[in-house]
Amino acid sequence: MLSITARNLASALRGSLVGTSSRVAAVRCLHGTEESAEEFDKRYEKYFSRDGIDGWEIRKGMNDLLGMDLVPSPKIIEAGLRATRRVNDIALAIRWLEGCKDKCGDQKATLYPYLLEKITPTLQELGIPTIEELGYDKPELALKSVYDA
Template sequence: MLRITAGKFATAMRGTVGTTASRVAAVRCVHGSEESAEEFDKRYEKYFAREGIDGWEVRKGMNDLLGMDLVPSPKVIESGLRACRRVNDIALAIRWLEGCKDKCGDQKATLYPYLLEKITPTLKELGVPTVEELGYDKPELALKSVFDI
């Protein structure tokens, strides 16, 4: 008797779970409208400019941005630097600059100087040195390549 009841219960649950799962999948497949580049920039500027933002949230926003297939705009970079200053984390600011430089990819020769030109006033205002000023762009203890000998 118990086995028959358990079998019917399992069959009923399979049907219920199956419809619920398909509904959830259908809801997740629905996409909203695409946002423009300006709206995207404003969203992240607003995120970094929040009053009660802490170090973890700053890192999360920066990690999300660096995980995307884009180079952050100078306004977003400046907003991230100001957030680093508010949480008093200069190491995070320098790593943010380093991550933005790395996101330039094969366009580093053209894109990174443009970004530096745009954010230099903010860097001076906040007292944040660039990666090049600190010497982080060159390895400190690198050995000569065997092909250069």
């Protein structure tokens, strides 16, 4: 599959270097249209809110989101949590929360509490504990640092 994609890309680039305008237009169309943040949020909310969505599709959507260079909005996080509750997969809900926390990166001290504040009503409604309530925020077998007094 990779070789087919590489071959198609090479032929498209070759055509654009020669000056064939139809191939240049085809390459430009590959980028698609830009969508606003609201449209992006609605698309993923709709994806997670579908009737009949199963665990595999939920995992696929979550994996796609966590692979992007962004932190999911609270609305998307809530939609993902509701989807995990519909399929009755608490482990997936916890992993979703861990993934969203990890996506906060170096802004974890400010961004993650904001996200928790926004999604706490949904967590309570669905009966899903936070990572901190479960004690998953600290490693179980961690040793005290020799540098701590």
